[in-house]
Amino acid sequence: MSKPKIVCISLWKGGVGKTTTAVNLSAGLAMAGKKVLLIDDDPQANATVALLPKGTEIFNSTRSLYFQGTLQDAMYPSVVLGLDIVPATMDLATVELEITSKIGRERLLQKALKCDFAKQYDYIIIDTPPLLGSIVINALSAADELLIPVKGFYSLEGIHQFLDIIESVRENVNPHLKIGSVLLTMYDDHLLINKDIKKKITEVFGERVLNTTIPPNVRLDEAPSYNQAIFSYDPESKGAQAYKQLTEELLSRWEA
Ligand code: ATP
Ligand code: MG
Numbered sequence: 001m002s003k004p005k006i007v008c009i010s011l012w013k014g015g016v017g018k019t020t021t022a023v024n025l026s027a028g029l030a031m032a033g034k035k036v037l038l039i040d041d042d043p044q045a046n047a048t049v050a051l052l053p054k055g056t057e058i059f060n061s062t063r064s065l066y067f068q069g070t071l072q073d074a075m076y077p078s079v080v081l082g083l084d085i086v087p088a089t090m091d092l093a094t095v096e097l098e099i100t101s102k103i104g105r106e107r108l109l110q111k112a113l114k115c116d117f118a119k120q121y122d123y124i125i126i127d128t129p130p131l132l133g134s135i136v137i138n139a140l141s142a143a144d145e146l147l148i149p150v151k152g153f154y155s156l157e158g159i160h161q162f163l164d165i166i167e168s169v170r171e172n173v174n175p176h177l178k179i180g181s182v183l184l185t186m187y188d189d190h191l192l193i194n195k196d197i198k199k200k201i202t203e204v205f206g207e208r209v210l211n212t213t214i215p216p217n218v219r220l221d222e223a224p225s226y227n228q229a230i231f232s233y234d235p236e237s238k239g240a241q242a243y244k245q246l247t248e249e250l251l252s253r254w255e256a
Pocket of ligand 1: 013014015016017018019021042044128129130185187214215216217218220221222239
């Protein structure tokens with residue numbers, strides 16, 4: 001068994017499609033036959049609401065991973081076959097305060113994922129909150145690569161500070177971290193103005209910008225409240241097609 005590839009989905013801007021991408025990419029990878037673990041590292045717990053079977057009693061959560069709980073005890077089967085989830089609970093937010101005096105506080109998640117139990121997974125996907133606090137630093141420290149969802153050009157405001165943080169994580173905690181890919185979300189190919197946006201984003205990130213873009217699609221917005229990924233909620237939708245294409249494009253990059 002080899003080490004799983006750990007992909008952190010992050011951008012400090014809110015509402016750019018991080019969780020929608022974490023949920024549906026994880027489900028897409030599982031449907032492609034991969035063994036996948038999704039870690040909900042966001043106290044808003046949106047990915048948990050989307051994919052943890054309703055009524056599941058949560059004994060251990062992502063919070064436990066920060067305080068020496070084992071991955072084995074914090075993992076639950078999701079509503080998607082082949083996809084497990086470490087759920088978030090609201091008290092994940094207090095981790096920010098509680099770990100300030102802990103030695104090695106930037107590596108707590110990284111440490112929790114370096115275990116034999118993690119080796120059964122092909123991919124570990126981490127969803128993060130729209131912040132730049134300790135739990136995001138922990139996610140970046142644990143990851144092999146970063147997937148950045150971008151919604152419109154405005155979400156790149158302040159991108160240089162975000163890139164500085166990534167550089168600092170690389171220098172101080174995790175030299176392996178790379179910016180793997182950039183995904184345009186809620187992106188309407190037919191609008192001329194969007195062509196300009198894609199061009200500008202490509203000027204910043206070059207070939208890391210994925211060919212696949214995710215269109216605005218109301219079915220993607222609806223699926224989580226039905227406790228489903230897009231592929232079972234509406235497999236014919238544009239959203240399902242786009243996330244299937246995203247999965248295929250990333251797999252061809254990762255497994256080439
Ligand atoms: P936060 O920073 O708050 O965690 P986020 O970056 O995780 O937000 P999402 O929660 O994925 O963003 O998306 C924000 C909102 O937009 C949600 O209501 C989601 O359902 C909706 N949404 C995401 N992608 C699409 C899409 N392609 N088409 C339509 N609605 C979408
Ligand atoms: Mg989110």
